[in-house]
Amino acid sequence: MSEAERELSWRHERGATGLRLGSGAFERVLGGTTRRFPSAPLLVVDESVLVGHRARLGAAAEACGGASIVALPGGEHAKRFAELERVLEACAAARLPRDGLLIAIGGGACTDLAGLAAALWMRGVAWVAVPTTLLALVDASVGGKTAINLGAAKNLVGTFHAPCEVALDPSFLATLPGPELRSGLAEVVKAALLSADDSFAELERFDPKSELSSPRWLDVIERAVRLKVAVVERDERESGPRRALNLGHTLAHGLEQERGFGVLRHGDAVAIGLVAACDFAVARGLLRPEQRARVVALLARFGLPLAPPRDLEVAAVLRALQLDKKIERGRLRYVLPCGLPAATDGAVAFVDDLSLDEIERWLYSSIETSSSASQ
Ligand SMILES: NC(=O)c1ccc[n+]([C@@H]2O[C@H](COP(=O)([O-])OP(=O)(O)OC[C@H]3O[C@@H](n4cnc5c(N)ncnc54)[C@H](O)[C@@H]3O)[C@@H](O)[C@H]2O)c1
Ligand SMILES: [Zn+2]
Structure with missing residues (x-):
């Protein structure tokens, strides 16, 4: 470019x-x-x-x-x-x-x-x-x-x-304060996960400390914007394919609500939501463990959180998820990644077999992992 x-x-x-x-x-x-x-x-x-x-x-x-x-x-x-x-x-x-x-x-x-x-x-x-x-x-x-x-x-x-x-x-x-820039990188990672081209591999080579007006930053912004344009052009009013953009967001909204809006940065919550989505995708054979590891490594390199805060009130997150508009006829509609890179721009799996119990288990186990890792 x-x-x-x-x-x-x-x-x-x-x-x-x-x-x-x-x-x-x-x-x-x-x-x-x-x-x-x-x-x-x-x-x-x-x-x-x-x-x-x-x-x-x-x-x-x-x-x-x-x-x-x-x-x-x-x-x-x-x-x-x-x-x-x-x-x-x-x-x-x-x-x-x-x-x-x-x-x-x-x-x-x-x-x-x-x-x-x-x-x-x-x-x-x-x-x-x-x-x-x-x-x-x-x-x-x-x-x-x-x-x-x-x-x-x-x-x-x-x-x-x-x-x-x-x-x-x-x-x-x-x-822009550093934490705000880092938070925005979570949406960049999400866009790359939804991209069919080599955006994700490019991000793995990208250093966010590069000069902001450099071609490298412009490439990163351009790829993410092109992905969003491609998805919304297909579905302006969010009746179908545009829901792919919710990747990582269902759990993120639950976490933001539990903390109180504005306490946990949106992008930080999305990063945690992306890790969870990758784990649920691996459990369903939609993503290979090594692909999940690449996502986690990239989020970590960008300084984004990978697990919920230790003092998380899990029950409050589950209550928030129950009230979420993505619940249809009692089932949580969830967006999961399938493949890295995606088969086509915006390709995801829409699943409705993900129970609140599975989310609860993920929350408890990831809090434990993060606590033992930081000891
Ligand atoms: N319309 C959409 O499709 C869409 C998509 C995603 C998010 N949103 C909305 O966007 C909002 C979040 O936006 P955001 O993350 O950009 O945060 P923000 O607009 O809340 O800004 C974050 C902070 O950065 C400050 N700020 C902004 N630009 C700055 C700059 N250049 N230098 C210094 N400080 C600066 C702001 O004053 C604020 O304190 C949410 O309300 C969300 O609902 C909308
Ligand atoms: Zn978002």
Whole structure:
């Protein structure tokens, strides 16, 4: 793959979204897109990103006709009705017209909220996603899902509203705290496990300490984004094949809920969920033990956790799994890997023979293994 800026495209029911990948993609997308709109856009920015990139964002706002900037609190605090209202009030204050443009610059929480505001303002205006975390670069910016949380659970209120452009600009990652970058790597590993090409083997050769704008990082991001595009293009509304993206996520959500949302990083929970999924796959003959060992070794090399925390309340995880929407007619629908590499992009096994007892046994035995390993 060349070092020049890379262009990808994602086709969906509203047309196609262009994705530009490379350092400086932000300015290039902004320059190209804002010219097509009659009025200045509204910039919705994660406050940590605003602090870390103030001069750059100020210059960008200036360059697109004196755009207003709304800052959102970092993380899940952004995904609340109060913040949605604040962004919509800012649209009103800026007199954003029906053919206006909203630009979301931040992690997945910021782009989820801003995308929803764009879907609602005047029954839907165009928006551009500028993801600034690794997780948002490789996952949240593709697929068109937007959402906010309710007290009861995450992402209960939302809609599909695809951005018209996505700027995949890894230079924003320079200010991202290390644990957030590591957490995003779990989604990269998941994408590689779902890929039919040599993505997984490439990751085994990849050093995450490489320069963020290097071709190596661009390759890693591009492969993960291409996999997500391939899967969502086949199943925009998540009626079937898109569920493959839930690999490692059923248990991850249970673990996140047991800790209390925001305590265990999503990617860390996904890493543990991937180890469990590999173990369940080995038990069913879907994956060979040496393939499972490669996944575990890669997650370990990236500094990701392989087992639940020692003080885990197993019963609470099982209760959360029982309430999960992946339970159909009393059976837990589970996504397992089958083969490394996958036979085709997004190929997984959907099983419904996995009992809560088997998950309980896995949790207890992996906690024990991790405790004895760390003694
Ligand atoms: N729409 C989708 O398809 C989709 C897919 C996956 C995840 N999500 C959603 O994404 C959210 C998680 O996103 P996330 O992991 O990007 O986390 P996040 O948006 O919560 O951001 C994590 C932290 O990093 C900070 N931050 C962001 N960019 C930064 C930067 N460049 N420099 C310094 N700090 C920075 C934020 O302020 C926050 O504190 C969840 O709400 C999840 O539901 C959505
Ligand atoms: Zn995820």
